[in-house]
Amino acid sequence: MTITRSAVRRDPGYLGLTRSIAALPASDYFDAAQYARELTQIWYRNWLYVCRSSELREARAFRTFTVGNQSILLVRGEDHVARAFHNTCRHRGAALCQATEGRLPPAGIVCPYHAWRYSLRGDLLQTTSKQPADDFDPKDHSLYGLPVTEWNGCLLVSLAQQPPAFEKGFDLPISRLDAWRMDTLTVGHRSRKTIACNWKVFWENYNECLHCPGVHPRLAQLVPIFGRAILEPKDDPSWQDHATDQDPRYTGGLRDGATSWTMDGNPVGVPFPDLTADDHKSGHIYLTGLPSIFVVGHMDYMRIVRILPLGPELTEMSIEFLFLPETLAQRRDISGAVEFTQIVMGEDAQICEVNQRGLHALPHERGVLMPEEYVIQQFQDWVRAELARP
């Protein structure tokens, strides 16, 4: 459409921005010092999704997890409580576990260098010095502990000693996904991709659908309101004109005849039994936990998408597809869900790289947020607030 200005008073229910908003400085998306600040202020202070609890199931199972230059060791205690530590011995700093997963011996956590031995709670039990110095107190040399949370079968960890309340890290009450009973679900497929963009570019792309008609033709067909370049009915300034229209172009939700996010719109898995009619109708419920994950519930499968920053202009995206155990037990063909996701998120990855490439232009101080990009404004306000934390 041609650009027109409007002097019309917008409806108070309207969600979009009513003035042009200056985006973050363009250099924040590639400057190395800014990247270091964001690691420290954001990635090393909030909750980060690591993996499904089922990947750390047995007593003494361990996993290592890397974010930025920090290596974290997660351990399942004999008491079945998950605990996390910096993966570093207190003696001379050796890495305790080298593998990404495995099982500890009954003796506990034993450093491979000088065999200092720690309990699964991180207490130093033994050194190998014949007679430590008089002033040596093992209590001063416990492993550096880190907070862990298990939620719905998901393991989260934080590098901050006192992270914010875990629930507050999400954009909706986490109970919103209760009907999916995530803790009972099983991972049916995993994928991983490296994207040549800053991690914030990923989230900004995630937070708007202005790009959907051009970038995601297939998704725009499945979810007709996305084909209108908006996420929600009230993103449209003239939403009231269609307030009673039941066409999914105006209500949101899937196109007529489709029930799930798959290649043909049909479910690939056994439907979740406890979903409401509204859950079915919407076709997707998104829950976002900045800076590292979003979770999507569909009627027959869920997705957990995690990102990790690998550098100022490099980000890793991992996707887990979760199903009811019976879906996998029945060996159902889940490829229609996997393929659909790979198409859509492949398109996102590619367009994020396009966005990143253009940010270096000398005169480009910053972009401008358009009305439909109000969730990006919220994201950028969050980034600014995190960076301003003392």
Add this chain to the structure above:
Amino acid sequence: MTITRSAVRRDPGYLGLTRSIAALPASDYFDAAQYARELTQIWYRNWLYVCRSSELREARAFRTFTVGNQSILLVRGEDHVARAFHNTCRHRGAALCQATEGRLPPAGIVCPYHAWRYSLRGDLLQTTSKQPADDFDPKDHSLYGLPVTEWNGCLLVSLAQQPPAFEKGFDLPISRLDAWRMDTLTVGHRSRKTIACNWKVFWENYNECLHCPGVHPRLAQLVPIFGRAILEPKDDPSWQDHATDQDPRYTGGLRDGATSWTMDGNPVGVPFPDLTADDHKSGHIYLTGLPSIFVVGHMDYMRIVRILPLGPELTEMSIEFLFLPETLAQRRDISGAVEFTQIVMGEDAQICEVNQRGLHALPHERGVLMPEEYVIQQFQDWVRAELARP
């Protein structure tokens, strides 16, 4: 020869240096901060050669061109005027064109991210927001335009809004090459090479022939004065002793019997019809446009050599060989010109890498310029002046 000092008063026509000149600091050739300054002060402020106009011939043809971390979009308008822009959308900074060349749709320049649409003059014609904010003025969001010049069938662009007058970027009046009618010529061969040296090392090597006898044995045979380690007769302090000698060792120009810069000295192409007897005799006319190109006219072909800095110690060199259209139409064998150039410029590339490797020595603060290196002094003065520009 053995080093001897001379108290003899040198001839006033003598071109060489009469005292030892301190070269630029050695660290200027590898220090990352210095490299960044030179990008900003030199590469982002002067005219840069992009490509032949014939590579952007049709209306709506486009090319992208990268220098340092800047991506430039060149577009041929419907009015056949070439225009250039930063390759960046004004919305959220996406790169507009991903390919190095192609053709735009009739609609104009359409951003692949949110489909903002610009005219070929860079005006924002359309956004995809249903109703932009009241304060949104498309005139504030035109593409970032850049100056373009077409000269003799060559496209040049500058990242500065107000670059110096294009003609002043060359060391000779650009009319010096008029007889070659460059705009009518056709590219018969292209080559590209990456050289592990600072871009200034390339130009310094280009600006002296002291290295010719040892580094370029074949060239030193073809152009006998180069075999004497000088570029011009008056580079020799005793030039007057040979002022009337017609041997090409003293006059410059090609060895007897040779007429062009080729493997056997014979032309490979149809001779340019409008050259003067002097043009034929000299065998080569060089025109230098710092920091990015030099152009050489021979009697049957031309070369355009472009360099681009890829890093503090990495430079790209591209060569285009230009011929009269009839040379190519007649399918003449041009390999004798191409091969000769590849030998000579391959030798230059290799010796530039040798020069670069030695510059890091701790006590080596800077080199010394010898009498024959007076053009290097001019080059270094130019570098200093560019860096001192406000």
Add this chain to the structure above:
Amino acid sequence: MTITRSAVRRDPGYLGLTRSIAALPASDYFDAAQYARELTQIWYRNWLYVCRSSELREARAFRTFTVGNQSILLVRGEDHVARAFHNTCRHRGAALCQATEGRLPPAGIVCPYHAWRYSLRGDLLQTTSKQPADDFDPKDHSLYGLPVTEWNGCLLVSLAQQPPAFEKGFDLPISRLDAWRMDTLTVGHRSRKTIACNWKVFWENYNECLHCPGVHPRLAQLVPIFGRAILEPKDDPSWQDHATDQDPRYTGGLRDGATSWTMDGNPVGVPFPDLTADDHKSGHIYLTGLPSIFVVGHMDYMRIVRILPLGPELTEMSIEFLFLPETLAQRRDISGAVEFTQIVMGEDAQICEVNQRGLHALPHERGVLMPEEYVIQQFQDWVRAELARP
């Protein structure tokens, strides 16, 4: 053993630390600026082992050697004296020699760029300018000379003009190895390995045997005192209890029946004829020359181990195995020595990488030195003192 504190007064002969010592800051092992300081203050100021003298045997033989970003040229003069220079021409800084080894022409050192010619003593003999400027004095343009020492058939060089006395760079009087007559020995095997650790991590690992029981099971068997996690009898706080015990667990030296550091404990080479009974009994004599080498004498072979820093977290280790000429002339099978060393030093390389990996943990300011690590304390004191040098 379980950690117990002791109020017992330790024996004055005891070598171990009697209080907990704070190690160097963890960031000193990966910070780029600290690495640059250590290059300047330590690697560019002390003696560095280059190669065996036999690798620079003939008059006019040359070798190049790189440390950090410095390239050094070693030349054997016609007078058979070894000399070293920065590998940089005084004219415009070209690298003089490109190969790692070779032989110079009778003319001397000729720069490949403009053919400046230097004597093997570094004096500038000739430029190629027809008439250098009046103020040009060749004496001002000699090669940048560097100190060289030959000791026992080893070539050492320093990047400092006035390095400390060469002998003081070793931890023992260098005469300690006289009986091996190193200058007469021949290299029978060489190996090289890149280790992903800071160079200091390598030396710290070298300076303690707390890690031996766990990391070096085979070595701990061959040298039983190492199996007790100590280097020397008096590293044990209760050494007096075993002062008269002749078991090698308490005396040091090889296990009963073994005579050399080989796979089966038997010598692979002809024994050195001049060793004392004590030399035989100890099984190894170590001489350490920080920062670049240690030399070990066994009864039938020697090892020279050199390290070079390649980056903040990257180090190169080279090993030369030296034998009596008759060992090699008789084509004896030396693999039992080579293999044993490769196992032990491969274990060291691997555990150094484990140590390096753990050092980045945010809360890990520094490690703690345990009683057995008193030689590490000496090493770290040396590092601090070197860094504090004006």
